[in-house]
Amino acid sequence: FAYIVSRSFLSPFLVRHLLDTNGVHLIRELAVRECAKLPPTFYPNHKVNVTSEIRTLGLLHKEFLQTGIDMNIDKSTSTRTTISKNNTAIAAHASIRSGSYRTIMDYHNLYKTGKTLPSQVMEELIRGAEKMEHLHIFSSFRPEDIRKQAVESDQRWKQGSPLSVFDGVPVAIKDMTSVAGHRLCRGSMIAACVEAKEDDIPAKRLRKAGAIHVGMTVMTEGGVTPLGYSMHWDGPFNPYHADYYPGGSSSGSAVAVASGLVPMAIGFDGGGSIRVP
Numbered sequence: 001f002a003y004i005v006s007r008s009f010l011s012p013f014l015v016r017h018l019l020d021t022n023g024v025h026l027i028r029e030l031a032v033r034e035c036a037k038l039p040p041t042f043y044p045n046h047k048v049n050v051t052s053e054i055r056t057l058g059l060l061h062k063e064f065l066q067t068g069i070d071m072n073i074d075k076s077t078s079t080r081t082t083i084s085k086n087n088t089a090i091a092a093h094a095s096i097r098s099g100s101y102r103t104i105m106d107y108h109n110l111y112k113t114g115k116t117l118p119s120q121v122m123e124e125l126i127r128g129a130e131k132m133e134h135l136h137i138f139s140s141f142r143p144e145d146i147r148k149q150a151v152e153s154d155q156r157w158k159q160g161s162p163l164s165v166f167d168g169v170p171v172a173i174k175d176m177t178s179v180a181g182h183r184l185c186r187g188s189m190i191a192a193c194v195e196a197k198e199d200d201i202p203a204k205r206l207r208k209a210g211a212i213h214v215g216m217t218v219m220t221e222g223g224v225t226p227l228g229y230s231m232h233w234d235g236p237f238n239p240y241h242a243d244y245y246p247g248g249s250s251s252g253s254a255v256a257v258a259s260g261l262v263p264m265a266i267g268f269d270g271g272g273s274i275r276v277p
């Protein structure tokens with residue numbers, strides 16, 4: 001029965017029937033409606049000291065340090081080295097304190113200097129994501145769409161009119177809410193995925209603020225396990241040690257932030273799905 005439900009050609013129909021029969025649609029009807037009078041609250045990122053992390057864990061690899069911006073660390077100095085002398089997206093970060101995760105304001109302040117543009121930084125992010133494919137972070141990742149959003153952000157920064165502090169900042173979205181153009185699976189197998197036609201509220205607000213949607217992150221099926229592993233996507237895995245799970249169910253979003261690919265990600269929590277990872 002488990003095979004028929006999860007892997008056969010009948011699975012999408014059986015899953016839908018089981019969801020409807022058990023009244024899952026009634027839970028969705030209880031969702032809180034958007035209230036324009038309550039603006040979202042933004043929490044600052046905690047800057048992690050890499051030296052202390054390495055000393056404590058002994059597992060953190062330099063590849064996981066904000067790969068979306070820079071990947072090489074000059075151990076003889078306190079500044080970051082560049083992969084290429086011509087790579088201004090990385091070189092521009094040499095003045096930022098070594099050994100820390102980048103925050104939203106780090107991106108914003110960098111763009112304000114005019115030394116680099118979102119499109120340059122997003123190229124580094126795309127390369128970083130490719131290097132981390134073994135972590136299985138994303139269920140939908142579209143480099144060309146990232147580049148398109150980045151070019152639009154470039155133009156706003158060149159004109160001196162960014163939409164907000166989020167303009168040009170990459171964000172990952174848990175595969176539980178719609179992002180236009182990306183497939184929505186809600187943790188299920190590919191056969192049960194549908195292409196989203198429009199943004200849901202979180203994605204809509206972030207896009208309106210200029211944030212760059214980099215992809216949909218893997219979650220556990222139905223969000224029902226705290227382990228964070230999805231059999232359908234064979235992951236994701238803990239970036240500090242790939243032999244361990246990251247916790248769930250917002251596992252992919254947690255890994256996207258913990259690996260340094262993005263400074264922020266959307267998750268959903270009903271019983272610990274953000275708090276566990």
